[in-house]
Amino acid sequence: MAECTVLPGLFGICIQGLLFVIVCGVLVFKKTREPERSWRDWGLDSSKQIMGSGWIHILNLFCSTKLDAILPQGDQCEWYWIQIMVDTTLGVLVEYAVLSLLLRLLEGIIENGHYFDEVEGKLQFSFKKYTEQMVLWLFVVTVMKFGMVFLMYAAATPLEAVAGYVLKPFMDNARSKLVVVMILTPMCMNAVQFWIVDNFLKAHKDYDHLAEDSALS
Template sequence: MGECKLLGGAFAIAVQLVLFVTTLAVMYGRKRCGPERSWPVFLLDSSKQYMGAGYIHLLNLALAEKLKSMYSNSDPCNWYAVNLALDCTLGVFFTWQFLGLSHVILKMLKFKLSDFEVGRYDRSERYSQEDGQKAGGVAVAPYFKQLMVWFCVVTAMKLCMLAIMMGLEGDWQALSSFLLDWLNPYPKAKLVAVMCVVPAIFNGLQFWLQDMFLAAKTTSSQLSAQRGG
């Protein structure tokens, strides 16, 4: 009986590509069903989520392997599933709270808060023709500021989730074993379940919820300005 391996091998790489395509489909669904935004603004909003999710995905892979080495009888795929489930449920609440806290801190430090207003990149509201670089009807300077804040926010969230996971390590191991160990005789099927099926559910929920507080409330005049018209 083989072991479920998160890293290495063509099959594991193919599974991660399927995961990437699945998340693209989820975000496209959000574009169709979510608040009206121009494509440039939607792509900027979505890219923050994708880069943050990619960063957390790499951390989760590393943590799963580290936790396996710390707890000899544990399974890295189980640990990855625990990481993902926490990030996409309780982690979304922490992310929302930390995002609000970040604006309080930025205000205390006397930064220009309009640059950090989530989802706002409209040149016509705050920028002259000389400012930033044009990306459709938007200015990208505030985007990079918001992106830096977003990375700080998701890092803080991940540290909190790690503390919760380590504090209840035995409980998480027992729960993940109960739910996933029946797949142990089929390591490839388990990898697909952990890297495709579970993320399709949890990442889909996470992306939709996070997009609700990352997307700006846009008026018709602002939408026209974003489109360059």
């Protein structure tokens, strides 16, 4: 059985670069399906997802190596695969619940998807609002990540058994296994995740139209 690691030099860097392109492509495709949202607001919404995904990706790499070192079963690629599957299913529900709770607690302070102040009938970008939302979202994904890592540690044996079964055809080829773990699986699972998460990160349509009208005036 070939040992698979998530940071295998230049090949791993190229794979992670391709994954970033795929992530951006999913978000662009979703925008083309929503003509009512301005490209400006879409870019601000998407930047939160990209930053959050980048932060989770770093945490996943770190946690994969640590789980591989601490737990007797599995390797780094298997733990990375497990993290992707857990993050994009149960993790999305946790993100929605935590974000909804925080927005209720911060009602009147933070309005998700709103990045502009109205000044003399026009909307002006508010760096303060954008920064608050970015920090809030990074906090949400961090809470989710620690929760999922605790779950993986507690249920390590059954989760690793599932990963081993799914990845069994690729066990003898570390590169093939790495492609499945870091390209094919994220490409499918993150596409669904980004689509769903974008729906609760963006603002209501009435605000989108107001922002677009201001940009055109």
